[in-house]
Amino acid sequence: MTRAAALERYQALPLPTTSDEHWRFTDLRGFDPEAFSTADGENGRVRGQTPDVAGGDAESMLDIDAAGVAYATESGIEVVNAPEGVTFAPLGDHERLGTLVGAEDKLTAHNAAVWQHGLLVHVPAGTELEKPLYVRVGNSTPKGSLFWRLLVIAEEGSRFTLIEESASTDPELESYSNAVAEVFVERGAKLEYVSIQNLSRNTWHFATHRARVAEDAELDWVAGGFGSRKGKITIENRLAGRGATSRVTGAYFADGDQHLDYDTLQEHEAPNTTSDFAFKGVLRDKATSVWRGMIKVDRDAQRTNAYQENRNLLLSPAAHADSIPGLEILANDVRCTHGATVSQVNRDELFYCMARGLSREEAQLLIVRGFYQEIFDRIELEPVRDALQSVLEARLLAA
Numbered sequence: 276m277t278r279a280a281a282l283e284r285y286q287a288l289p290l291p292t293t294s295d296e297h298w299r300f301t302d303l304r305g306f307d308p309e310a311f312s313t314a315d316g317e318n319g320r321v322r323g324q325t326p327d328v329a330g331g332d333a334e335s336m337l338d339i340d341a342a343g344v345a346y347a348t349e350s351g352i353e354v355v356n357a358p359e360g361v362t363f364a365p366l367g368d369h370e371r372l373g374t375l376v377g378a379e380d381k382l383t384a385h386n387a388a389v390w391q392h393g394l395l396v397h398v399p400a401g402t403e404l405e406k407p408l409y410v411r412v413g414n415s416t417p418k419g420s421l422f423w424r425l426l427v428i429a430e431e432g433s434r435f436t437l438i439e440e441s442a443s444t445d446p447e448l449e450s451y452s453n454a455v456a457e458v459f460v461e462r463g464a465k466l467e468y469v470s471i472q473n474l475s476r477n478t479w480h481f482a483t484h485r486a487r488v489a490e491d492a493e494l495d496w497v498a499g500g501f502g503s504r505k506g507k508i509t510i511e512n513r514l515a516g517r518g519a520t521s522r523v524t525g526a527y528f529a530d531g532d533q534h535l536d537y538d539t540l541q542e543h544e545a546p547n548t549t550s551d552f553a554f555k556g557v558l559r560d561k562a563t564s565v566w567r568g569m570i571k572v573d574r575d576a577q578r579t580n581a582y583q584e585n586r587n588l589l590l591s592p593a594a595h596a597d598s599i600p601g602l603e604i605l606a607n608d609v610r611c612t613h614g615a616t617v618s619q620v621n622r623d624e625l626f627y628c629m630a631r632g633l634s635r636e637e638a639q640l641l642i643v644r645g646f647y648q649e650i651f652d653r654i655e656l657e658p659v660r661d662a663l664q665s666v667l668e669a670r671l672l673a674a
Contacts, residue, residue, distance in 0.1 A: 281378040282388035288381040300565040300597050301507055301536045306479050308385060311420040311451040313349070337440060337471075339658045342406035345394055348413050349421045352392045363408055366393030366426055375457040375485040375513075382481045386422050386453045393424030396437055400430040400461075407436035407467075407656065412454070414478065415444040420451040427456070429464040429492075436467040436656060443475035443502070450478045452503070458486035458494070462516065465493040469659050473666065474502035476531065483509045490516030490545070497654055498554075499663050500527035500535050501670065511540040514548035514576075524653040525554035526663055528670050529562035536565040541583065543576040543606075552583035555650050557643055557667070558594035567599040570613065574605040584614040588646050590639065592619075640671050 276284075290306070291298040343363040344355040357363035366372070378384035394410050414421040427437060441452065452474055460466050474480050480503035488494050498510060512521040521541065529535050541550040556564050566585040587596035598615035620642055628638035647667065654660040 285384035341409040343408040345410040362397035366395040390422040390424045396427045398433040401432045404435035412441045423454040425456040427458040429466045434465045438469040448475040452480040454482040456484040460492040467495045469497045471499040480506040485511045488519040491518040494521045496523040498525040505534040507536040522551045527556040530559040539568045542571045543579040559590040569601040572604045577608045579609040581611045587617045
């Protein structure tokens with residue numbers, strides 16, 4: 276689809292409402308995408324060429340030794356360094372662009388029409404990178420919009436880690452973030468993809484991440500959500516080849532009046548495929564969250580092994596979480612299970628800790644650490660694990 280056609284579709288489609296099943300718990304009243312300017316000062320029109328250099332001044336959660344580094348903002352993208360033989364460069368026209376994420380609704384159509392700054396990560400067959408690739412995406416313009424696009428191709432037998440971090444330069448910045456990631460993991464490849472979002476509390480954030488995992492390939496996906504005001508994040512894995520494996524590990528924390536919405540899909544298209552999904556979240560004050568997860572098994576995907584779980588811990592009586600697991604199974608030789616819980620902090624555990632000399636805050640922090648530990652244990656990359664632990668504890672200790 277051309278940009279002009281995508282723009283026409285965006286303008287014709289309405290914003291989702293709570294009448295739409297997948298948006299039942301996320302109300303977008305008060306959000307007007309036309310109220311946010313693009314990098315050239317216009318609202319919603321197709322823009323020109325990408326500037327040569329972008330600022331990278333959003334504060335990072337991570338301190339990591341990377342093989343390749345890139346920075347992106349509304350005004351452009353800058354690649355600081357890239358490994359030899361690997362394409363780690365600004366994204367232009369590409370034959371795979373838009374093949375996993377098209378313009379199927381108003382928000383993805385908006386991205387398809389006006390995105391300007393993106394990154395292409397293409398790792399050749401058999402290449403193994405010891406150090407990760409890292410891109411930091413920062414929004415910095417008041418009442419501005421950032422349309423981000425990521426295309427990842429892990430060729431046959433390649434092995435590497437990609438870290439994508441989204442952050443705001445100002446914790447009070449009001450903005451609109453619209454991101455799309457298309458990830459291809461080819462036969463026998465292994466990709467660890469880390470996506471962390473720590474945008475300002477006044478950012479409307481919408482993201483659609485889709486991956487296709489080929490025969491005997493492995494995708495290990497880590498997602499962290501801590502910022503933004505309201506929006507929706509979609510995470511979908513298509514296990515398209517025999518023996519494909521995906522594992523998704525997520526942690527989120529919300530307080531104040533934040534609202535986080537995750538919509539996930541594990542689609543098994545081929546036989547002997549495995550998926551493992553585990554998300555945990557902690558909510559405080561009047562924060563709310565939604566998780567809707569679906570395991571879909573196609574008719575030919577016999578001997579599928581799939582699991583999904585979502586656990587939520589509420590630190591205040593006004594916090595609220597909706598957890599909605601689902602199964603759609605057309606094959607008859609499968610093993611598919613799921614679990615979902617929403618609970619307050621256990622008073623007996625809190626009393627036990629405080630009876631041994633801990634303050635209420637210290638006791639609560641200890642309980643939350645234990646709640647998240649299973650998630651942290653699933654994260655292979657130590658700097659990512661440490662960063663998630665640090666930001667969670669900082670948020671818990673904040674007044």
